[in-house]
Amino acid sequence: MIERRIIVALDVSDAASLEQVVFAIPPEVCRLKIGKELFTALGPRSVEICHRAGHEVFLDLKFHDIPNTCAMAVRAAARLGVWMVNVHCSGGGDMLQAASDVLMGESHRPLLVGVTVLTSMDSESLREVGVLRSVEDQVCAFAALASDAGLDGLVCSAKEAFDLRALYDADFCLVTPGIRPAWAAANDQLRVATPHEAIVAGSDYLVIGRPITQAKDPRAALDRIIRELG
Ligand code: C5P
Numbered sequence: 001m002i003e004r005r006i007i008v009a010l011d012v013s014d015a016a017s018l019e020q021v022v023f024a025i026p027p028e029v030c031r032l033k034i035g036k037e038l039f040t041a042l043g044p045r046s047v048e049i050c051h052r053a054g055h056e057v058f059l060d061l062k063f064h065d066i067p068n069t070c071a072m073a074v075r076a077a078a079r080l081g082v083w084m085v086n087v088h089c090s091g092g093g094d095m096l097q098a099a100s101d102v103l104m105g106e107s108h109r110p111l112l113v114g115v116t117v118l119t120s121m122d123s124e125s126l127r128e129v130g131v132l133r134s135v136e137d138q139v140c141a142f143a144a145l146a147s148d149a150g151l152d153g154l155v156c157s158a159k160e161a162f163d164l165r166a167l168y169d170a171d172f173c174l175v176t177p178g179i180r181p182a183w184a185a186a187n188d189q190l191r192v193a194t195p196h197e198a199i200v201a202g203s204d205y206l207v208i209g210r211p212i213t214q215a216k217d218p219r220a221a222l223d224r225i226i227r228e229l230g
Contacts, residue, residue, distance in 0.1 A: 007031045007175070008212050011209050013037050014042075025219055031084075036060075047082060058084040059086075061085070061086070074102055074112065077110065081108055089142035089146050100150040112152050119177050126138060153173030153204070174204050179206045185210075195208070
């Protein structure tokens with residue numbers, strides 16, 4: 001069912017704006033993503049608001065720290081009862097392994113996914129931070145690290161999803177942001193794809209933020225995306 005594969009990015013910073021979107025969208029239709037803006041502003045209360053409305057939550061805090069600190073943050077996320085949590089693959093193999101291992105002892109185990117190369121970056125911005133590989137090669141290197149450490153999947157653009165799908169089994173999930181319906185603005189995203197392109201490329205979950213949350217009617221925007229995919 002396509003609906004449950006859409007994750008709406010709740011990039012808002014106050015409870016009123018959050019509740020407006022959370023209660024406009026029924027949990028049967030999508031999942032929700034809480035990122036740094038919202039979690040910094042409202043903390044665990046933001047997760048509680050979503051859970052109270054019956055939604056499953058992807059806690060997108062992209063942890064990147066020394067292995068122990070990262071692992072403890074992942075454990076704290078698990079204890080909030082979230083459905084999915086993520087870490088930056090650029091934290092390295094030891095950090096990824098620690099994050100993966102810590103979940104073994106938890107009664108609730110969220111899906112743990114690794115962020116590869118942000119969809120706002122291209123080869124030029126990678127060069128600025130000292131990465132001379134192409135985006136594709138860097139994503140593949142990160143994918144191998146994540147898979148070796150036992151992560152459940154990756155965050156990657158639709159462009160890379162196609163190659164990764166051929167390399168990894170279906171249970172290694174691919175989460176794709178940078179999704180823009182043809183009728184929406186790209187904003188600051190550089191490597192964008194339409195929802196249809198992402199699904200065809202092999203993405204399991206589509207992260208869509210501003211085209212829905214900044215629409216006059218978020219539910220109507222979401223329904224339109226689902227209809228166009230149908
Ligand atoms: O509004 P928009 O659809 O661009 O929102 C995309 C969301 O996905 C944002 O919350 C952003 O932080 C997140 N994200 C991303 N690129 C990644 C990982 C996460 O855009 N590689």
